[in-house]
Amino acid sequence: MSVLSLSHISLTYSGTAQPVLKDVTLSLSQGDFISVIGRSGSGKTSLMNLAAGFLQPSSGQVSIGGAPFTGPGPDRAVVFQDDALFPWRTVVENVALPLKLAGVAREEREATARRWLAAVHLEGQEDKHIWQLSGGQRQRVGIARALASGPDFLLMDEPLGALDAMTRDRMHELLLQLWAQSHTGALLITHSVEEALFLSTSVVVLAPDPGRISFQESYDYGRRFIRGEDPRALKSEPGFIAARERLLAAIYEKEPA
Ligand SMILES: Nc1ncnc2c1ncn2[C@@H]1O[C@H](COP(=O)(O)OP(=O)(O)OP(=O)(O)O)[C@@H](O)[C@H]1O
Numbered sequence: 001m002s003v004l005s006l007s008h009i010s011l012t013y014s015g016t017a018q019p020v021l022k023d024v025t026l027s028l029s030q031g032d033f034i035s036v037i038g039r040s041g042s043g044k045t046s047l048m049n050l051a052a053g054f055l056q057p058s059s060g061q062v063s064i065g066g067a068p069f070t071g072p073g074p075d076r077a078v079v080f081q082d083d084a085l086f087p088w089r090t091v092v093e094n095v096a097l098p099l100k101l102a103g104v105a106r107e108e109r110e111a112t113a114r115r116w117l118a119a120v121h122l123e124g125q126e127d128k129h130i131w132q133l134s135g136g137q138r139q140r141v142g143i144a145r146a147l148a149s150g151p152d153f154l155l156m157d158e159p160l161g162a163l164d165a166m167t168r169d170r171m172h173e174l175l176l177q178l179w180a181q182s183h184t185g186a187l188l189i190t191h192s193v194e195e196a197l198f199l200s201t202s203v204v205v206l207a208p209d210p211g212r213i214s215f216q217e218s219y220d221y222g223r224r225f226i227r228g229e230d231p232r233a234l235k236s237e238p239g240f241i242a243a244r245e246r247l248l249a250a251i252y253e254k255e256p257a
């Protein structure tokens, strides 16, 4: 089992004086589902870009299984907020593209792409073009594409932010099923406290200026959903509601008047 570690990392963008992230330590194991939540500008996307290897920390270390990394790799897949798909290519071509770049033969990459498209309930849509899909369907293509290459870690930056509430609830259940099925370590950036709480084994709150971890707590609602419990019943438990209040208090503490 692999572990992605951020150890005492700080990040200052070039040309700026203030650090965006300061002394952040976070460990994501396969089988974990960690959500990062915090006010706009607190450094969530920067943190995900460090974990993905798109950015290097100014100090501290990023490593996988104890080995430092300095760039992106096939062990980490990223789902972006804007779906980042190729609109003129078909659904199956989009999902198969990273496999193509990795040198996987056509038949195998198409079969893998179709399998993951079925897993995200897009069978029958494989030969459509991206522009023919709804927002929720596009996000599912993005998730299928990320999982098709068999990553150890799935890094997601507000993948569901643009979806309506009902689609979003269905996506939560699908995400949990895919996470359990793929044995990945998931890192989710979100603005939704309820989403973080329902999905995650652990929620991290980033406080801004500079971005740092101000609160972290573990939960088991997602695992209980996977074991068959009803999502609406879980979300109305007193423990869930109390945890939501603690998270909100942690996010909004010291909010300027
Ligand atoms: N490439 C960059 N160069 C300089 N500053 C940057 C760069 N990218 C982000 N920043 C700054 O770093 C801070 C954190 O940005 P980041 O995008 O990580 O925040 P965020 O928590 O993801 O915000 P949001 O919730 O709005 O997506 C902001 O002040 C932003 O202006």
Ligand SMILES: [Mg+2]
Residues within 6 Å of the ligand: 044, 045, 046
């Ligand atoms: Mg962001």
